[in-house]
Amino acid sequence: MKNKEITSIFVMNYKAGKKSTTLKLGLSDEELKDFSSTVEDPSERSMIDYFGEECMEEFSTPKKYYINGNNKTQCYQLDIFKKIMSNLNDASELKSIKNIFNDDGELLCNMVAYISKKENGDEELFLYNIGKNNLIKDIGFWLFNFKKGRQKAIGQKVGSTKNNGAYIEQVENGFSLPTNSCIASFYNRKNTSEGNQYKIKIYQAYNFDEAFNVTETQHEYVDRILKKFNKKNDSIKLTKENISVNFINKDYDEIEKVIYKSEGLTKTFVNFHDSQRRIIKKIDLEELKDVIKSLKEYVDKNADAGFVLENIPEINEVNNELEVTKDSIPTFAALLDNKIIERLLNKKIEIPYFKKHK
Structure with missing residues (x-):
């Protein structure tokens, strides 16, 4: 990501109408910095104002749109993001890979959130879907797993060169962290005198609505x-x-x-x-x-x-x-x-x- 550095990563098991599970991945600052450089910036091309005249004239939801607002803004998208941010603040760290896989090896989490926090207190959240396509099938992508013999989370691009040579690890269960196809983002500004408190960007409206059973x-x-x-x-x-x-x-x-x-x-x-x-x-x-x-x-x-x-x-x-x-x-x-x-x-x-x- 250009001019943005991911400071934390969370996995979520979101089910509408039920309690959501949110867990933080225990990655080091160095690993987060390395991973940030591999994530593509989502495209804002053709994005329109959700409350603007162009959008209001449409009878269905646009494919890409943005929302500027504050605590007085009334929209279901803001309600969803506020709930997500609250869950992230209360999230515990993922202790075992078993917590997000069932007995059949199926991934239980359906979303991942990347947080970029600035020194001034502003935060930006990026949401991605994860599913079967993110299960490990081959080498050459970022993954999240646990090394045997220690309960410390690691994130590593398999097959990449690091320090003293190639780092390749055999993994039984793991999943790749997506680096493209962001479905939505949420900017939370601490100092509202500098601009709108919130900015929501929906890059894939259908996937966003489907993920949250809108x-x-x-x-x-x-x-x-x-x-x-x-x-x-x-x-x-x-x-x-x-x-x-x-x-x-x-x-x-x-x-x-x-x-x-x-x-x-x-x-x-x-x-x-x-x-x-x-x-x-x-x-x-x-x-x-x-x-x-x-x-x-x-x-x-x-x-x-x-x-x-x-x-x-x-x-x-x-x-x-x-x-x-x-x-x-x-x-x-x-x-x-x-x-x-x-x-x-x-x-x-x-x-x-x-x-x-x-």
Whole structure:
């Protein structure tokens, strides 16, 4: 890695919904320094801002993206990395290779984390998948194993020259440490006056989501966001007049079933953060009324509108709230993301989530 030196390495056995196992490899500073020089810098080419307009217009997660944030930032990726960092701080040292292999010689760990810590206290974490391809099959790569007769961890590139000659060791059980194909990184800045506290970079979105069973994590996040709209205190408000959102009958289970059937809907609520930059937060209540009125008039005049009156949220002026049901949740999502589209030539109105939901 250019301008970065790995200061510690951890292996993890991550299972969503269950307690994760994290163990530190007992490598010397010299071994860590040597290994650092073999690790490729992950490419940031074509990486886009997760909360930027380009990404928000997409209905699925981009392949590569980054997130700048702090402790107020709401996103499931940050929750995952905070949990990882907490596990690393509490990790014990790997004492025996048997702890990460089962009786059939299968590797129990599925991830490895490289930490680069700077003198100013900043930390950067790099995540890699490990699996069958990392089991030792041949010489010529970095591995982790234990020398017989002593409980000291060593990391050594097999077949390399070191000091007084070639160092080659017969290994019964071991695994190679990956030097490329980083799936994600996490930068934790100690002094926030110098910039954003956190920066997350996802280099392989599919592999990241798969490794952390993101579907389950996303569902927890959607549930949290929906209930935050309806909190008694400090709930999420809309428009300049700060109107409330009322999910009729508080039927969260039915609403969530609708959301989870659509990747686009799920993404909207997972990515939602209560920012004043959102159009729905900046418009007047009268403007929102005009939008609702236009949608109803369009449905009345167009039998093939693609949505019906039940799919449109209602404004309750007495209670100063927007009423949303499981039938109108796609339109509500479109309002949150400003994705209701009116075609100028044929005056056709589209709510993309209905097309995707079908």
